[in-house]
Amino acid sequence: MVPYDQPRRTVDEMTQRATGFYELLNTRRSVRSFATDPVPQELVERAVMAASTAPSGAHRQPWTFVLVGDPALKTRIRQAAEDEETENYQGGRLPAEWREALAPLGTDSGKPYLEDAPWLVILFEQRYGVAENGDTIKNYYVKESVGIAAGIFVAAIHNMGLSTLTHTPSPMAFLTRILNRPENERPFALFPVGFPVPGCTVPDLTRKSRDDVLIVR
Numbered sequence: 001m002v003p004y005d006q007p008r009r010t011v012d013e014m015t016q017r018a019t020g021f022y023e024l025l026n027t028r029r030s031v032r033s034f035a036t037d038p039v040p041q042e043l044v045e046r047a048v049m050a051a052s053t054a055p056s057g058a059h060r061q062p063w064t065f066v067l068v069g070d071p072a073l074k075t076r077i078r079q080a081a082e083d084e085e086t087e088n089y090q091g092g093r094l095p096a097e098w099r100e101a102l103a104p105l106g107t108d109s110g111k112p113y114l115e116d117a118p119w120l121v122i123l124f125e126q127r128y129g130v131a132e133n134g135d136t137i138k139n140y141y142v143k144e145s146v147g148i149a150a151g152i153f154v155a156a157i158h159n160m161g162l163s164t165l166t167h168t169p170s171p172m173a174f175l176t177r178i179l180n181r182p183e184n185e186r187p188f189a190l191f192p193v194g195f196p197v198p199g200c201t202v203p204d205l206t207r208k209s210r211d212d213v214l215i216v217r
């Protein structure tokens with residue numbers, strides 16, 4: 001064990017910081033129309049390193065982030081994603097109930113942001129680890145761990161003034177193939193990262209109130 005001394009703050013200071021953090025996060029929106037303007041790779045890497053501070057089961061850190069900036073690779077990913085989504089939206093693979101739930105978001109099989117955004121960050125979960133000697137290492141609470149890392153990533157991107165979308169093309173096995181990832185990894189989510197296109201619009205959503213999400217006993 002090593003010492004850990006988190007600075008003790010006054011309640012006033014904590015209230016200010018808590019309010020500021022909430023207000024910052026409450027201005028975040030998922031963006032589906034990206035400008036093609038470049039974004040320095042280092043900025044995206046910083047968000048990944050923030051995400052990689054996430055707590056994880058038995059501290060296995062069961063995640064891999066793949067940064068894709070290569071236009072040819074982005075094109076392949078867009079094509080593969082649109083092929084799958086065409087099956088979903090036009091081929092009847094999306095059940096009616098799901099289709100209705102998505103209607104307010106205005107999504108369809110077209111995914112131009114997969115080429116427009118300067119970066120695609122694909123987050124893989126490691127279902128198990130692999131030791132140097134090839135032995136399999138058990139991972140714990142993989143979905144929970146990777147989900148927390150994804151949340152921190154989204155917050156880090158927003159905090160630095162960039163936008164993203166938590167995109168889950170379905171099914172997403174094509175990402176394993178195109179990105180040549182090993183057998184122990186499964187795609188968890190894909191995040192286009194960049195600036196919103198000028199004039200960008202987002203769905204007119206409201207968030208649940210305190211009383212809708214919080215119970216105190």
Ligand code: IYR
Nearest residue numbers: 085102107108109168169170
């Ligand atoms: N993967 C599809 C459908 C979709 C599903 C959910 I749940 C969303 O919140 C949004 C879209 C698509 O990307 O269009």
